[in-house]
Amino acid sequence: MAALLAARGLTAQYGWTRVLHGVDFAVEAGGITTILGANGAGKTTTLRAVCGMVRTAGEIVFDGRSIAGRATEDLVRLGIAHVPEGRGTFVNLTVEENLRLGAYGRNRRDGLADGFESVYAYFPVLASRKRQLAGTLSGGEQQMLAVARGLMLRPRLLLLDEPSLGLAPLVVREIFRIVRTINRERGVSVLLVEQNASMALSLADHAYLMETGRMVQSGPAAQLRQNDAIRRAYLGY
Amino acid sequence: MDILIQQVISGLATGGIYGSVALALVMIYQATDVVNYAQGEMAMFSTYLAWTMINAGLPYWLAFFGTLVLSFVGGVLIERIVIRPVEGAPILTIVIVCIGLLVILNSVAGWIYSYIQKPFPSPFPARPIKIGNVVFGAHDVGAIAVTLIVLALLYVFFRFTTLGLAMRAAAQNPASSRLCGIRVGWMLAIGWGLAALVGAVAGMMVAPIVFLDPNMMAGILIYAFASATLGGFTSPGGAVLGGLIVGVIENIVGTYVSFIGTELKLTVALALILVVLVFKPSGLFGRVAVHRV
Numbered sequence: 283m284a285a286l287l288a289a290r291g292l293t294a295q296y297g298w299t300r301v302l303h304g305v306d307f308a309v310e311a312g313g314i315t316t317i318l319g320a321n322g323a324g325k326t327t328t329l330r331a332v333c334g335m336v337r338t339a340g341e342i343v344f345d346g347r348s349i350a351g352r353a354t355e356d357l358v359r360l361g362i363a364h365v366p367e368g369r370g371t372f373v374n375l376t377v378e379e380n381l382r383l384g385a386y387g388r389n390r391r392d393g394l395a396d397g398f399e400s401v402y403a404y405f406p407v408l409a410s411r412k413r414q415l416a417g418t419l420s421g422g423e424q425q426m427l428a429v430a431r432g433l434m435l436r437p438r439l440l441l442l443d444e445p446s447l448g449l450a451p452l453v454v455r456e457i458f459r460i461v462r463t464i465n466r467e468r469g470v471s472v473l474l475v476e477q478n479a480s481m482a483l484s485l486a487d488h489a490y491l492m493e494t495g496r497m498v499q500s501g502p503a504a505q506l507r508q509n510d511a512i513r514r515a516y517l518g519y
Numbered sequence: 520m521d522i523l524i525q526q527v528i529s530g531l532a533t534g535g536i537y538g539s540v541a542l543a544l545v546m547i548y549q550a551t552d553v554v555n556y557a558q559g560e561m562a563m564f565s566t567y568l569a570w571t572m573i574n575a576g577l578p579y580w581l582a583f584f585g586t587l588v589l590s591f592v593g594g595v596l597i598e599r600i601v602i603r604p605v606e607g608a609p610i611l612t613i614v615i616v617c618i619g620l621l622v623i624l625n626s627v628a629g630w631i632y633s634y635i636q637k638p639f640p641s642p643f644p645a646r647p648i649k650i651g652n653v654v655f656g657a658h659d660v661g662a663i664a665v666t667l668i669v670l671a672l673l674y675v676f677f678r679f680t681t682l683g684l685a686m687r688a689a690a691q692n693p694a695s696s697r698l699c700g701i702r703v704g705w706m707l708a709i710g711w712g713l714a715a716l717v718g719a720v721a722g723m724m725v726a727p728i729v730f731l732d733p734n735m736m737a738g739i740l741i742y743a744f745a746s747a748t749l750g751g752f753t754s755p756g757g758a759v760l761g762g763l764i765v766g767v768i769e770n771i772v773g774t775y776v777s778f779i780g781t782e783l784k785l786t787v788a789l790a791l792i793l794v795v796l797v798f799k800p801s802g803l804f805g806r807v808a809v810h811r812v
Contacts, residue, residue, distance in 0.1 A: 388700075
């Protein structure tokens, strides 16, 4: 399979502090790729670098064209939906308005109703709360809303930044199940950043391991699960 | 009793104008956390544009809508040229830039049009409306109507259009908005444009009452601050309602409290700001801003 997204020698810095030191990775078209790593390894920054939210150098290719240095707003229009760390909920807007904003970067406005329907089919709880202010949702519901907002774009690539953060295990499992369904049914490629390594490895086809701004290991997810060092450090058994 | 009703109506008319300017302040404040001290002078300048067009022989309403278009464009340009470069600068820098803008607009207006007061026409008949024993100025009633129409249109725009929604989103959460594909910078510029437009309406409605001169908005801006403070700087509806309350209070106090009269009216506005800030700093309808640090 061809890579939908590929980065080579990606570096990123906040002010004078460099946090990515030449990162290489690829996301297969139609696949789920995960980046694992401890706090501060640079996982979130990698996603932010892809989306042009941080100063970067290096090569990023999406669907055959270079996107390095492009503005975030333009990348959205190419079909990259980024569900950010902390969910990025518009807390003072209703659930439905949040979803409408998700579709803002979509080129054609024709199928908005259809977009709502399919998103509500994945996340029925959002349908029952559509007139409610998003800030009144529970953490799990807000995470669902964040994923749903991303889906409203009808993305080709979905970037998920720690969707499990602060959520109960059952809710996490539910969200991961939906992500897998979306991936299978709609062919949306997924790049998932996670600290919850066992959940991420069970979902992904391919995995990368990140340490202090570098990729230190990569391979099929099933294979990384068997790796002793990773098992001890990240899976805890 | 008749005098009271009359004073309330004329208070509502000026109050609507204060409310409009307050709304313009709140729109910019919510989007950028900046209090635009130049809002009044922008409105004054717009009114001079209208005056120029009317003097050139254009029909009133053509000049009115022409002024709205020019004011919108002017507001967008001011954001792009003057405010954009200091975006993200410390708040004091932006305040100074706004005050600089105030002084520049005031001086340029004085330079072009001189500081001599000019009469500004009202689009409404001069003949007062009489209901029973109560006499209303037609301009007062018309100004209230125009203000309400503008507010209703703004409400519809922000509530029901995609662009309006995107502007609200950009004001609330710029980072998330970018991830939705919203061009946040342009949303801010459009916000300035709309604020300038609302201010222009206020300017054209108040000029027939106070006469047109480069300093005509100075007092009104203070009333607008009082209105926005009273209603809450985070609540557009509150700012408008605050304006109406301030307008009515101002008129009634000026009429019935003899030592205040017309001379000390402005002091009432300042006292009101003080009282609100001491007892309810977020205003009647505002939210207390919570910042995570």
